[in-house]
Amino acid sequence: MVEKEVVVNSDAGIHARPAMMIVREAMKYPCDITLIKDNVEADGKSIMSVLGLAIISGSRLVIRADGEGAPELVDYIIKLIENDFRI
Amino acid sequence: MANLTVRQFIEGKGRIDLQMRLLAGEGGLDKEIKYGETNRPGLALAGFFDHFAFDRIQIFGQGETAFMEQLTEEARLRVYEEFFSYDVLCCIFTHEYIPDSRFLDFADKRNIPVFLSKRTTTRFITLFVHIIDEMFSESVTLHATLVDVFGVGVLLTGKSGVGKSETALELIERGHRLVADDMVVVKKIDESLLMGASSELLKHHLEIRGLGIINVKEIFGIRSIRNRKRIEIVTVLEEWDSAKEYDRLGLDEDKYTILDLDVPVITIPVRPGRNIPVIVETAALNQRLKKTGINAARELDERIKKWIISEGGK
Known part of the structure; x- marks a missing residue:
C-alpha cells in the first residue's frame, strides 16, 4: 500500500475536468485508489465520488493506492495536482 | 462523535424549527452539549440538588414556572443562587414563558444561555431528542x-x-x-x-x-x-x-x-x-x-x- 499527502493549490479546486483527469488515469491501473479528505474517503475511479469530496484550493488530500501499479499511480496523481492539471 | 456546542445546535437544527429565542447568557453559547438527554429541574427548584443533572439541557415547563411563581421573593432568590452555583448547560422555557429578570441576570452573570420556545414541553422534548440523536449519530x-x-x-x-x-x-x-x-x-x-x-x-x-x-x-x-x-x-x-x-x-x-x-x-x-x-x-x-x-x-x-x-x- 502506498499513501502520500498533497495540498491542492489550483484556484478552481477539483471540478469536473480535473476530476475526470484523475479518474481517467486511475482506470488504467488495476490497483485500488482512494482519495481522502477530512477522513472522507472517495474512490479514485469514480467521477462522482471524487467530485463529492468538494476539493477546493487549500484542501489537504491523502492519496492511497493498493495493488499493482500503486506507486506509479499515486505519483502521477500527485504530479497532476502539483502541476495544476497541466501535464 | 463530533463536539456539539449550544450555538451549533441552535444554528444547525435543520428542517425542524424549535421556535427558540435567546433571552440571556449569550456568553455561554459555546458550551458543549455532551448528552442527548434533557432534565426537568423541578426537584432542584424545590431544593433537592442531589443527583442534579446540571450538564443536561434544563427544560422549564408549566409545572416548573408555576412552582417558581408561587415562591416568596426570598425563597426564589435562594433557589436561583443555588441553581446557578452549578455550571448549568442551558435553560429552556417552553410555552413562551419569560422568567423574571433576576433569573436572567443570574444567567448573564454565569454565562448560562436561556431560551424560550413557543413549543409545548412534551413536543419540545420529543423534537429535541430527535434532532440531537441525528446530530450525535456516527x-x-x-x-x-x-x-x-x-x-x-x-x-x-x-x-x-x-x-x-x-x-x-x-x-x-x-x-x-x-x-x-x-x-x-x-x-x-x-x-x-x-x-x-x-x-x-x-x-x-x-x-x-x-x-x-x-x-x-x-x-x-x-x-x-x-x-x-x-x-x-x-x-x-x-x-x-x-x-x-x-x-x-x-x-x-x-x-x-x-x-x-x-x-x-x-x-x-x-x-x-x-x-x-x-x-x-x-x-x-x-x-x-x-x-x-x-x-x-x-x-x-x-x-x-x-x-x-x-x-x-x-
Whole structure:
C-alpha cells in the first residue's frame, strides 16, 4: 500500500475536468485508489465520488493506492495536482 | 462523535424549527452539549440538588414556572443562587414563558444561555431528542449507490466499473428512486437504523459511462428521486468468478457491517446476459417477504424434509 499527502493549490479546486483527469488515469491501473479528505474517503475511479469530496484550493488530500501499479499511480496523481492539471 | 456546542445546535437544527429565542447568557453559547438527554429541574427548584443533572439541557415547563411563581421573593432568590452555583448547560422555557429578570441576570452573570420556545414541553422534548440523536449519530461515507426499490433501501456496492450506476439507471427506469450515486453518507440514527443520503453537492446526479453526468431529477422527474432512505439490504456486484461458490439456496444469511450494524447482504455475480436490475428488484421483494416472516428457502427445505419423512420413508 502506498499513501502520500498533497495540498491542492489550483484556484478552481477539483471540478469536473480535473476530476475526470484523475479518474481517467486511475482506470488504467488495476490497483485500488482512494482519495481522502477530512477522513472522507472517495474512490479514485469514480467521477462522482471524487467530485463529492468538494476539493477546493487549500484542501489537504491523502492519496492511497493498493495493488499493482500503486506507486506509479499515486505519483502521477500527485504530479497532476502539483502541476495544476497541466501535464 | 463530533463536539456539539449550544450555538451549533441552535444554528444547525435543520428542517425542524424549535421556535427558540435567546433571552440571556449569550456568553455561554459555546458550551458543549455532551448528552442527548434533557432534565426537568423541578426537584432542584424545590431544593433537592442531589443527583442534579446540571450538564443536561434544563427544560422549564408549566409545572416548573408555576412552582417558581408561587415562591416568596426570598425563597426564589435562594433557589436561583443555588441553581446557578452549578455550571448549568442551558435553560429552556417552553410555552413562551419569560422568567423574571433576576433569573436572567443570574444567567448573564454565569454565562448560562436561556431560551424560550413557543413549543409545548412534551413536543419540545420529543423534537429535541430527535434532532440531537441525528446530530450525535456516527457517520461514514461509502463508495456505493443507494436506491429505494419497492420501498426497500438497497445499497449497491462493488468495484468501480462493475455497473452500479447502470443498475441504478435501469432501476430508475423501472420506477424506483435514486437516493445517492457513488457516494453515500450513512448515519447510524439509532442502534438499529442506518440512514443513507447523498452528499448535498452530488444530489440527484448519476454518472453513466458514455453519457457522462446526468441529472436524474430533471430527466425522470420528481418521482425518480428521494433524499434519504433507510438501508435495509446490501448487494455486492462482482465480476463472475467461476472459481467462487455463489449462494444457491439462500438458507444462510450473510451480513455486511456498516458502523457496527449488520445488514443482510447478497452477492450478485455480474455476467453479460444476466439482468441485474431484475435480480436486485427480486432481492428487495424477498427481503420484504422475510420481514413478514416468510423465508422461501427455509420453507421449501421444511417441505422437503417433511416429505422425506412421510413419503420417502415408505
